[in-house]
Amino acid sequence: MKAVMLLFDSELVEEALLMIRVSNIQNYTHFTGLHGSSKAGKKEGSAAWPGTNEIIMILLDDISLKKLKKVIGDFKIKHPGRPLLFFNWPLSEVVI
Numbered sequence: 001m002k003a004v005m006l007l008f009d010s011e012l013v014e015e016a017l018l019m020i021r022v023s024n025i026q027n028y029t030h031f032t033g034l035h036g037s038s039k040a041g042k043k044e045g046s047a048a049w050p051g052t053n054e055i056i057m058i059l060l061d062d063i064s065l066k067k068l069k070k071v072i073g074d075f076k077i078k079h080p081g082r083p084l085l086f087f088n089w090p091l092s093e094v095v096i
Contacts (some may be wrong), residue, residue: 001091002065006072009043009083010082013054016084019075020056023068029039031055059094 008016010032013081034053035044060068065088072086077080 001094002062002088003091004058004060004065005087006066007087008054008057010052010054012082012084015075016054016056017059019068019071020058023064023071025060025064025068027060028056028058031057038089059091 006016013032017030032052032054033045036042036054037051043051043053045052051095058068069086069088072084076082076084
């Protein structure tokens with residue numbers, strides 16, 4: 001089992017959700033209206049620092065992870081520089 005986090009500019013919400021649907025993923029958690037700072041600048045949802053970020057968290061098996069990575073990789077090739085980051089790490093334990 002793997003944990004995946006997609007971190008992206010709120011402007012990309014439709015694209016991110018489409019990537020999840022195309023990958024046949026039905027279970028995820030979506031966090032909206034997030035503030036943050038990076039070398040690209042600040043996003044605080046204010047006049048001084050406009051914009052926000054969003055995160056989608058997903059728990060996946062290896063087959064689903066491979067499918068999602070392909071979809072995201074294709075997106076990044078077609079849209080270089082778009083603010084979408086992909087992280088994944090192994091889960092040693094999940095308690096349900």
